[in-house]
Amino acid sequence: xxxxxxxxxxxxxxxxxxxxxxxxxxxxxxxxxxxxxxxxxxxxxxxxxxxxxxxxxxxxxxxxxxxxxxxxxxxxxxxxxxxxxxxxxxxxxxxxxxxxxxxxxxxxxxxxxxxxxxxxxxxxxxxxxxxxxxxxxxxxxxxxxxxxxxxxxxxxxxxxxxxxxxxxxxxxxxxxxxxxxxxxxxxxxxxxxxxxxxxxxxxxxxxxxxxxxxxxxxxxxxxxxxxxxxxxxxxxxxxxxxxxxxxxxxxxxxxxxxxxxxxxxxxxxxxxxxxxxxxxxxxxxxxxxxxxxxxxxxxxxxxxxxxxxxxxxxxxxxxxxxxxxxxxxxxxxxxxxxxxxxxxxxxxxxxxxxxxxxxxxxxxxxxxxxxxxxxxxxxxxxxxxxxxxxxxxxx
Amino acid sequence: xxxxxxxxxxxxxxxxxxxxxxxxxxxxxxxxxxxxxxxxxxxxxxxxxxxxxxxxxxxxxxxxxxxxxxxxxxxxxxxxxxxxxxxxxxxxxxxxxxxxxxxxxxxxxxxxxxxxxxxxxxxxxxxxxxxxxxxxxxxxxxxxxxxxxxxxxxxxxxxxxxxxxxxxxxxxxxxxxxxxxxxxxxxxxxxxxxxxxxxxxxxxxxxxxxxxxxxxxxxxxxxxxxxxxxxxxxxxxxxxxxxxxxxxxxxxxxxxxxxxxxxxxxxxxxxxxxxxxxxxxxxxxxxxxxxxxxxxxxxxxxxxxxxxxxxxxxxxxxxxxxxxxxxxxxxxxxxxxxxxxxxxxxxxxxxxxxxxxxxxxxxxxxxxxxxxxxxxxxxxxxxxxxxxxxxxxxxxxxxxxxxxxxxxxxxxxxxxxxxxxxxxxxxxxxxxxxxxxxxxxxxxxxxxxxxxxxxxxxxx
Numbered sequence: 001x002x003x004x005x006x007x008x009x010x011x012x013x014x015x016x017x018x019x020x021x022x023x024x025x026x027x028x029x030x031x032x033x034x035x036x037x038x039x040x041x042x043x044x045x046x047x048x049x050x051x052x053x054x055x056x057x058x059x060x061x062x063x064x065x066x067x068x069x070x071x072x073x074x075x076x077x078x079x080x081x082x083x084x085x086x087x088x089x090x091x092x093x094x095x096x097x098x099x100x101x102x103x104x105x106x107x108x109x110x111x112x113x114x115x116x117x118x119x120x121x122x123x124x125x126x127x128x129x130x131x132x133x134x135x136x137x138x139x140x141x142x143x144x145x146x147x148x149x150x151x152x153x154x155x156x157x158x159x160x161x162x163x164x165x166x167x168x169x170x171x172x173x174x175x176x177x178x179x180x181x182x183x184x185x186x187x188x189x190x191x192x193x194x195x196x197x198x199x200x201x202x203x204x205x206x207x208x209x210x211x212x213x214x215x216x217x218x219x220x221x222x223x224x225x226x227x228x229x230x231x232x233x234x235x236x237x238x239x240x241x242x243x244x245x246x247x248x249x250x251x252x253x254x255x256x257x258x259x260x261x262x263x264x265x266x267x268x269x270x271x272x273x274x275x276x277x278x279x280x281x282x283x284x285x286x287x288x289x290x291x292x293x294x295x296x297x298x299x300x301x302x303x304x305x306x307x308x309x310x311x312x313x314x315x316x317x318x319x320x321x322x323x324x325x326x327x328x329x330x331x332x333x334x335x336x337x338x339x340x341x342x343x344x345x346x347x348x349x350x351x352x353x354x355x356x357x358x359x360x361x362x363x364x365x366x367x368x369x370x371x372x373x374x375x376x377x378x379x380x381x382x383x384x385x386x387x388x389x390x391x392x393x394x395x
Numbered sequence: 396x397x398x399x400x401x402x403x404x405x406x407x408x409x410x411x412x413x414x415x416x417x418x419x420x421x422x423x424x425x426x427x428x429x430x431x432x433x434x435x436x437x438x439x440x441x442x443x444x445x446x447x448x449x450x451x452x453x454x455x456x457x458x459x460x461x462x463x464x465x466x467x468x469x470x471x472x473x474x475x476x477x478x479x480x481x482x483x484x485x486x487x488x489x490x491x492x493x494x495x496x497x498x499x500x501x502x503x504x505x506x507x508x509x510x511x512x513x514x515x516x517x518x519x520x521x522x523x524x525x526x527x528x529x530x531x532x533x534x535x536x537x538x539x540x541x542x543x544x545x546x547x548x549x550x551x552x553x554x555x556x557x558x559x560x561x562x563x564x565x566x567x568x569x570x571x572x573x574x575x576x577x578x579x580x581x582x583x584x585x586x587x588x589x590x591x592x593x594x595x596x597x598x599x600x601x602x603x604x605x606x607x608x609x610x611x612x613x614x615x616x617x618x619x620x621x622x623x624x625x626x627x628x629x630x631x632x633x634x635x636x637x638x639x640x641x642x643x644x645x646x647x648x649x650x651x652x653x654x655x656x657x658x659x660x661x662x663x664x665x666x667x668x669x670x671x672x673x674x675x676x677x678x679x680x681x682x683x684x685x686x687x688x689x690x691x692x693x694x695x696x697x698x699x700x701x702x703x704x705x706x707x708x709x710x711x712x713x714x715x716x717x718x719x720x721x722x723x724x725x726x727x728x729x730x731x732x733x734x735x736x737x738x739x740x741x742x743x744x745x746x747x748x749x750x751x752x753x754x755x756x757x758x759x760x761x762x763x764x765x766x767x768x769x770x771x772x773x774x775x776x777x778x779x780x781x782x783x784x785x786x787x788x789x790x791x792x793x794x795x796x797x798x799x800x801x802x803x804x805x806x807x808x809x810x811x812x813x814x815x816x817x818x819x820x821x822x823x824x825x826x827x828x829x830x831x832x833x834x835x836x837x838x839x840x841x842x843x844x845x846x847x848x849x850x851x852x853x854x855x
Contacts, residue, residue: 022577023415025824026584032828037835187401197839204840208795 045196056221085121086141088114096367105381118287123164146321147281161192165199239349264355284325305338311352433551441513460537490717515555526562558657558677583648590641595842598634617788621781665752667731705729724766
């Protein structure tokens with residue numbers, strides 16, 4: 001006999017109590033499994049051994065190395081330390097800056113990393129200076145005190161979850177996730193902030209490919225990184241011969257320009273203006289604002305500097321900038337703005353190696369100028385200051 | 396909407412909530428609408444095709460049951476004709492056309508049409524045909540409620556890539572539906588998670604190497620590269636398809652349906668016959684019941700048995716795709732089955748599981764995958780010549796890929812020997828939760844998440 005199909009779904013269910021129990025048990029299973037996953041992830045990637053095995057050249061590995069190097073430097077350098085933050089354009093030489101320390105009284109230490117922005121600096125600073133009191137000043141290097149939106153938005157830069165993966169706390173997640181403008185980025189950020197294994201996936205797979213090789217390189221980097229970075233000498237290439245007609249954006253490249261130089265000149269220096277949406281201002285208000293808030297009642301000053309803008313300076317009239325968040329910050333008690341024109345003398349093709357970065361000569365001159373400008377803003381060092389007779393890294 | 400995407404999990408969560416929050420009488424309608432929505436997200440243009448086949452087969456089933464024997468046969472032929480006609484047109488037209496063109500000395504595109512293969516057509520037409528044949532044979536009563544029948548055809552967990560469910564299995568669950576037990580739900584969650592891990596952490600990782608190799612065979616000369624590329628594809632296709640099936644079975648369990656097993660650790664097989672008892676079992680069963688046995692099976696002597704095996708496997712190969720490569724793949728397996736049967740006549744005992752028989756079977760299966768994966772016959776020859784004629788070169792497998800494969804082998808061997816999954820289901824909740832967390836962890840660390848790679852069998 002043909003069963004009545006409708007009666008199957010209409011017939012009385014199994015006892016409701018047992019059905020509910022089944023779903024309660026399933027929910028409990030899932031909740032416990034997710035909790036266990038978080039614990040496991042935390043044990044392995046946050047407090048466990050893996051942080052010490054990160055590939056030194058990766059974003060996360062670089063973050064850890066810089067953090068460790070600067071934590072150690074705090075012990076070595078005494079009370080008049082200044083930490084500087086910026087992306088790859090903040091490429092001064094700390095060893096050159098240290099040479100003027102006997103006159104200025106301040107040591108500048110580089111805590112920035114290539115490809116980072118204020119969001120990464122905030123998480124770096126939180127662990128580098130947990131009491132918000134270890135530095136005389138924090139220097140934040142930007143391209144412009146005014147807010148100019150570019151095609152690429154800092155707010156959408158997911159690298160923060162790779163740089164700072166091991167240092168993100170559960171309580172950071174809502175703010176971090178919502179600081180990304182698109183839902184795709186928010187989902188990526190949520191996943192990687194919650195489960196660090198996602199952020200470290202490529203690193204782990206590479207590690208598993210040859211664990212002894214990784215361990216050896218990590219050991220080498222741990223011992224050598226402070227010296228390598230201290231002794232680093234940049235390229236001597238220049239952009240001599242570069243010219244840009246801003247009315248047509250036509251670029252005359254230097255003779256024998258490399259593909260990298262052409263790429264950075266075309267895409268960064270001679271880029272067309274992007275629509276001004278206010279995204280940059282919002283990003284700065286949020287993340288630089290958080291850094292300033294950390295030091296609101298501290299002895300530490302927050303200094304903004306404008307980096308040398310390029311081998312050729314983009315004319316101001318290309319874009320009508322709608323806001324100047326950093327100039328607004330200057331009204332706050334602990335915030336200082338460097339002289340906007342302090343580094344203009346470096347904005348020449350012979351001091352740049354590509355469309356974005358200064359070369360060896362540029363970095364050397366910038367190091368001294370930066371030290372002097374910071375010292376000018378901070379005034380005389382603490383009364384008990386004494387120049388270190390031999391710089392620790394010069395030994 | 397791929398099973399390995401966030402969108403799908405949101406969709407599934409919504410379906411589960413709606414399903415269980417609704418009065419029982421509405422539930423099958425919810426499943427039906429959800430299934431059409433799921434299918435529509437791929438390409439809603441093919442929903443009318445799905446509906447047409449549903450109406451044709453539903454009506455044919457009713458007519459076959461009510462009619463006299465002569466007319467019954469007519470309705471059977473009509474229904475099978477419509478199903479095979481649609482399948483033939485969408486799947487095989489261009490293959491036939493290109494071969495006819497080549498025979499006529501014309502360019503292969505001479506008679507070609509721009510035909511898009513409707514998703515899952517090979518699976519749902521086979522399911523429809525099994526229903527019609529079962530009704531004709533009197534093994535299945537015609538379904539009265541068209542909604543029930545439509546749900547049988549388009550039930551979203553298995554619509555696009557199986558397992559191929561028999562009508563009586565599906566309707567037993569649908570018509571006597573009972574809420575899933577705690578054990579069902581626990582198993583469903585585990586099977587879905589294991590399936591996801593198979594797909595994302597294993598299949599998609601091995602896919603990278605397989606695609607690298609088959610994407611440019613000439614760039615990776617040598618036997619080591621060839622064997623590692625083919626091995627990777629062997630891993631990819633198993634974990635991909637088994638992962639999909641596990642997810643389908645798991646989510647069906649959450650909805651109170653029970654699908655048959657589709658894979659039983661096929662790479663642990665000790666013969667090709669054993670392999671086919673473990674690989675894509677729902678298709679093997681379908682081919683046996685609706686092709687091999689009707690052809691005569693093993694009832695008419697040795698030669699006829701070998702012929703039937705060969706024909707069944709050739710058509711099984713062609714079912715996978717319209718190309719000579721699939722025909723050869725089917726023929727290769729048909730020949731191996733026939734040879735094993737022939738050798739078996741002279742053996743006193745069935746093949747015993749030994750490391751040698753296992754490795755040999757695995758190697759035979761890998762050789763078959765060359766035809767399955769290669770772009771064309773030329774590439775198949777190219778790969779085989781590297782596998783057997785050139786012992787140089789470098790493996791494409793990284794150490795951790797090898798580690799993944801060994802991990803999978805260990806898990807499969809323990810399952811084969813100790814049935815760990817069944818034991819796990821009886822363990823305390825906390826232990827199951829930790830085990831589930833470990834599987835999540837494997838997905839977290841090894842799962843390919845930057846792109847959602849489609850399932851291999853979706854193309855069939």
